Amino acid sequence: MSAVSSRLPVFPWDKLEPYKATAAAHPDGIVDLSVGTPVDPVPALIQQALVAAADSPGYPTVWGTATLRDAIVGWCERRLGAVSFAHTNVLPVVGSKELVAWLPTQLGLGTGDKVAYPRLAYPTYEVGARLCGATPVTYDTETFAADAAGAELDPSGLKLLWLNSPSNPTGRVLGKDELTRIVAWAREHGVLVFSDECYLELGWEAEPVSVLHPDVCGGTYEGIVSVHSLSKRSNLAGYRAAFIAGDAAVLGELLRIRKHGGMMTPAPVQAATVAALGDDVHVAEQRARYAARRDVLRAALLKHGFRIEHSEASLYLWATRDEPCWETVGHLAELGVLVAPGDFYGAAGERFVRVAFTATDERVEAAVKRLG
Structure with a gap:
């Protein structure tokens, strides 16, 4: 039996444990701004939908209920501008x-195939490539x-x-023209695009x-799929509620594979997802919470001598003191504040840290005081 884990990088968060212990020793306790997990309550209407569907003794389907598919289709049209979905x-x-x-495994990729992802990126893109034996490449x-035109990224293989x-982690947003150019290039070279949104x-x-x-796509979804999660917008990280949308041929193949694998979203979670996608009020309320936390943390970091790059979206501030990231992590840990080192997301992040603003208002206020 081969050890598949030997293909994978060291799980990065384990390296942060000593700094977490230092931060936790602060007299007023740790302010954990590292992982970016939601801390605010699950909106009541979503909890109610989950409870109402709790008596679900039968197996759910991989494709979900028709009501769930209606909700996802409606949200994609209303929020993303998708047409004829x-x-x-x-x-x-x-x-x-x-x-x-x-995903790469389910797409049938393996030795000799390449999977590309941003040079600064969520580590699981690389993990997915390595799990199936494909070659990970960055751009x-x-x-x-x-x-x-792809001069930097070779389309062969x-x-x-x-x-x-x-x-994630930089908070950079690709503009409409940028996305259009990339999608056109990928289609020209027969490369499947998955956009984590x-x-x-x-x-x-x-x-x-x-x-x-x-x-961006010219009204056709050929060769493109977008990925969406309710973890951040609706505080549903604990529910594992997400979906993909786009090319019907790609999704149809994945559906057939996932049926065999029993990859089913639990029925109560499906019902909760319907409620979450049908309500924009709780999303606006959560945005307001995050916006307030972002404003005060950003100001405090700048006052403390940090420079912040990009960070125009997402739940993080991409910050640097122009020093190795682990020195910054250590400095903040001494103040009782835990952040993620930039090299978790690639070597290009070695002088940055990622600061999440997903802590409670009380903990964010504590961080601001310590940075002051």
């Missing part, structure tokens, strides 16, 4: 991380978006191209656009 254009998944990690987002806008509802200084918008 149908049930065949959507597929619920059991959390977006599971999808990212296993510089700004260069590629500016010149999608490239089967899957990950986009991520708004970006999990932070799309959280634009602060820019308005994120989906690859499903007709101005």
Whole structure:
């Protein structure tokens, strides 16, 4: 039996444990701004929908209920600008991380195939490539978006191209023209595009656009799929509620595979997802909470001597003191504040830290005082 884990990088968060212990020793306790997990309550209408569907003794279906598919289709049309969407254009998944990690395997990729993702990126893109034995390759987002002629990214053997806008960790947003150039380049070279848009509802200084918008995709979804999660917008990280949308042929193949794998979103979670996608009020309320936390943390970091780059969207501030990231992590840990080192997201982040603003108002206020 081969150890598949030997293909994978060291799980990065384990390296943060000593700094977490230092931060936890602060007299007023730790302020954890590292992982970015939601801390605010699940909205009442979503909890109620979950409870109402709790008596679900039978197996759910992988494709979900017709009501769930209606809700996803309606949200994609209303929020993303998608047109002529149908049930065949959507597929619920059991959390977006599971999808990212296993997608290359489910697409049948392997040795000799390449999977591309941004040089600064969510680590699971690389993990997904390595799990199936494909070759992970990186690209510089700004260069590629500016010149999608692809001089930097060799299309030979490239089967899957990950986009991520708004970006985790940098918060950079790809504009409509940039997305259009990239999609056109990918189609020209027969490369499948998956666009991770999990932070799309959280634009602060820019308005994120989906690859499903007709101005980007030209009204056809051939070769493109977008990935969406309810973890951030609706505080549903614990529910593992997510979905993908786009190319019906790609989603149909994934549906057939996932049926065999039993990859079913639990029936109560499906009902909760319907409630969440049908209500915009709770999303606006949560945005307001995050906006207030972002404003005070940003000001405090700047006052403390940090420089902040991008960060126009998402739940993070991409900050630097122009020193190795682990020195910054150590400095903040001594203040009782835990952040994520930038090199978790690639070597290009080695002088940055990612600061999440997902802590409670009380903990954010404590961080601001310590930084002052």
